[in-house]
Amino acid sequence: MAKAPERAQLTLSSKNYSSWSLRGWLLCRMAGLQIDERKVAIDDATNRAELLLLSPSVLVPRLTHDGVSVWDTLAIAEYLNEIFPDAGLFPADRVARAHCRSISGEIHSGFANLRSALPMNLRTKHAKFRIFAGARPDIDRVETIWAECLSAYGGPYLFGAKPTVADAMFAPVTRRFITYAVAISPVSAAYCATIDAWPLMREWIKAAAAEPEEMEELDVEF
Structure with missing residues (x-):
């Protein structure tokens, strides 16, 4: 009798604080991959360094599937696209697909000032928040990026009627804008509302709210 294949495992950090974990989880769910979640120990030094933006490399989330281990969010996206080509993680059109990859890579590798000035914290919502001036070019x-995509592809997601890798990559940014009451255009605000209402985001946010508050030093304004 053939042995049943092992379920995929996704190693995650904090659901409240970790934007990278959110991205990896969204990608797996969008692909339709059934996963078991494994949480990194809250006192793990690498985990804390990543959440405090002190680590030059991010090893979480990590997807383990069919003998393969993948630990970078864009690498996870490309791997899932290979395994589940019909999931539509990237746009079908060649030009749009290249555009999707480009902006996903841009948010993956840049925007350091935005990350440090507006750390992800799903439990908090400010009515007013003073934003470090150095983050404004990143916000702009x-x-x-959002305005160009929504104009070119018609919305409500960045590349049309359904979410793609780009939406998973920018989802944590929408939460940062909501959390810190960032002044943004009506177009951007509408996109943030679209992502906020996305059932997968609602599921993640609900789970984050139920997560034990064990990292109080991360709840700071820096």
Whole structure:
């Protein structure tokens, strides 16, 4: 009798604080991959360094599937696209697909000032928040990316009627804008509302709210 294949495992950090974990989880769910979640120990030094933006490399989330281990969010996206080509993680059109990859890579590798000035914290919502001036160019660039995509592909997601890898990559940014009451255009605000209402996001946010509060030093304004 053939042995049943092992379920995929996704190693995650904090659901409240870790934008990378959110991205990896969204990608797996969008692909339709059944996963078992494994949480990194809250006192793990590498985990804490990643959440405090002190680590030059991010090893979480990590997807383990069919003898393969993948630990970078874009690598996870490309791997899932190979395994589940019909899931539509990337746009079908060649030009749009290249655009999707480009902006996903841009948010993956840049925007350091935005990350440090507006750390992800799903439990908090500010009515008013003073934003470090150095983050404004990052915010402006994000808004430009969103406006171009929504105009070119018709919305409500960045590449049309359904979410793609780009939406998974920018989802944590929408939460940062909501959390810190960032002043953004109506177009950007509408996109943030679209992502906020996305059933997968609602599921993640609900789970984050139920997560034990064990990392109080991360709940700071820096």
